[in-house]
Amino acid sequence: MSEQSSAPAAAGASPRSNAPVADRATEDFVQVIDVVKKFGETVAVRNVSLSVRKGELFALLGSSGCGKSTLLRMLAGFEPVTSGKILIDGEDLAQLPPYRRPVNMMFQSYALFPHMTVEANVAFGLKQEGVPKAEIKERVQAVLDLVQMSRFAKRKPHQLSGGQQQRVALARSLVKRPKLLLLDEPMSALDKQIRQRTQIELVNILDKVGVTCIMVTHDQEEAMTMASRLAVMSEGQIVQLGTPSEVYEYPNTRFSAEFIGSTNLFDGNVVEDEPDHVFVECAELPVRLYVNHGITGPLGMPVTISVRPERIALTRKPPEGAFNWGHGVVKNIAYMGGYSLYHVKLDSGKTVIANVSSLALSEIDSPTWDDEVYVRWSASAGVVLTS
Numbered sequence: 001m002s003e004q005s006s007a008p009a010a011a012g013a014s015p016r017s018n019a020p021v022a023d024r025a026t027e028d029f030v031q032v033i034d035v036v037k038k039f040g041e042t043v044a045v046r047n048v049s050l051s052v053r054k055g056e057l058f059a060l061l062g063s064s065g066c067g068k069s070t071l072l073r074m075l076a077g078f079e080p081v082t083s084g085k086i087l088i089d090g091e092d093l094a095q096l097p098p099y100r101r102p103v104n105m106m107f108q109s110y111a112l113f114p115h116m117t118v119e120a121n122v123a124f125g126l127k128q129e130g131v132p133k134a135e136i137k138e139r140v141q142a143v144l145d146l147v148q149m150s151r152f153a154k155r156k157p158h159q160l161s162g163g164q165q166q167r168v169a170l171a172r173s174l175v176k177r178p179k180l181l182l183l184d185e186p187m188s189a190l191d192k193q194i195r196q197r198t199q200i201e202l203v204n205i206l207d208k209v210g211v212t213c214i215m216v217t218h219d220q221e222e223a224m225t226m227a228s229r230l231a232v233m234s235e236g237q238i239v240q241l242g243t244p245s246e247v248y249e250y251p252n253t254r255f256s257a258e259f260i261g262s263t264n265l266f267d268g269n270v271v272e273d274e275p276d277h278v279f280v281e282c283a284e285l286p287v288r289l290y291v292n293h294g295i296t297g298p299l300g301m302p303v304t305i306s307v308r309p310e311r312i313a314l315t316r317k318p319p320e321g322a323f324n325w326g327h328g329v330v331k332n333i334a335y336m337g338g339y340s341l342y343h344v345k346l347d348s349g350k351t352v353i354a355n356v357s358s359l360a361l362s363e364i365d366s367p368t369w370d371d372e373v374y375v376r377w378s379a380s381a382g383v384v385l386t387s
């Protein structure tokens with residue numbers, strides 16, 4: 001979205017040039033330039049531009065049907081673009097014959113051959129390529145060691161757990177030494193319990209190999225845990241692109257704020273706008289909202305303030321300040337171990353969710369259902385969203 005500057009002006013002049021663009025190649029290893037994909041009337045991908053650096057693990061994140069897999073399939077070369085361009089290491093993917101495309105995709109279903117052993121599954125692609133037998137043996141062994149599956153080399157896929165099958169699928173992709181590895185929902189076939197551990201293992205393996213990787217997921221926790229940067233997609237477009245913490249701390253739209261983690265949204269109107277702060281009047285709160293950064297826009301402009309649950313404190317006594325608090329009643333408590341999620345119904349009827357640590361709760365004598373409480377937050381807790 002914000003990376004159009006990477007579109008090379010000279011690309012139109014010499015479309016078939018295969019000369020590597022050395023310095024840009026490391027900086028923008030993968031370049032997606034204004035790519036559109038239409039299926040008849042359906043526009044699955046709308047003018048997407050993004051760059052991925054060498055060695056990076058980049059995540060495409062969005063809910064079902066937003067165009068993630070379509071974008072990944074175009075990166076794999078399985079699907080032609082309707083318009084726009086994809087460059088990998090400076091080369092136009094559309095100009096490369098399939099066997100020269102430096103890309104490998106690991107499928108959601110793993111697509112292992114059921115009748116072949118682990119070893120044979122991993123060796124299969126290299127055999128197809130006519131790689132000498134001794135080299136195949138060596139490469140298969142090395143990659144099975146890497147994913148810690150050497151012990152299971154003689155087993156068939158049905159004799160493996162989901163996590164083990166995934167590692168075989170990964171080995172099969174990596175053994176071909178792609179410059180770009182594509183992962184479509186790599187954890188979706190795994191149980192919740194082993195998913196978290198597998199996410200970290202997978203990152204470690206990819207790190208060791210140093211391969212550039214683009215993964216697709218609808219799971220924001222997975223993207224946050226694994227990716228160095230991520231793009232939030234909605235209806236075929238990139239809504240926001242950044243590191244996990246940038247997107248979490250500074251969502252640029254209501255959509256991003258709600259999609260990445262949970263949040264409290266207060267709709268209101270700007271009543272004072274200075275370079276270093278903004279006051280917002282919100283019908284659902286007894287006092288104004290105060291945010292310690294300015295925005296650009298006219299007075300009266302409608303805005304939404306996002307405040308994350310962990311930024312909201314609970315008190316029994318009325319807060320002293322003239323902004324950023326509300327009064328209500330505890331309607332629900334979800335005990336999560338080290339913290340609890342309190343649902344507080346304000347006098348206005350709005351529900352605010354506060355994530356309160358067990359320690360903080362003990363200091364206010366743990367409010368319970370139907371207790372009267374105040375919620376409050378600091379001037380640095382809110383983010384102003386204008387769209």
Ligand SMILES: Nc1ncnc2c1ncn2[C@@H]1O[C@H](COP(=O)(O)OP(=O)(O)O)[C@@H](O)[C@H]1O
Binds near residue numbers: 063067071
């Ligand atoms: N081969 C196809 N033919 C027609 N429509 C398709 C095809 N593939 C995907 N679509 C449509 O494109 C949109 C995006 O799909 P997809 O990329 O699979 O989404 P995601 O992976 O984010 O769930 C959807 O509306 C889907 O129905």
Ligand SMILES: [Mg+2]
Binds near residue numbers: 068069070
């Ligand atoms: Mg998909």
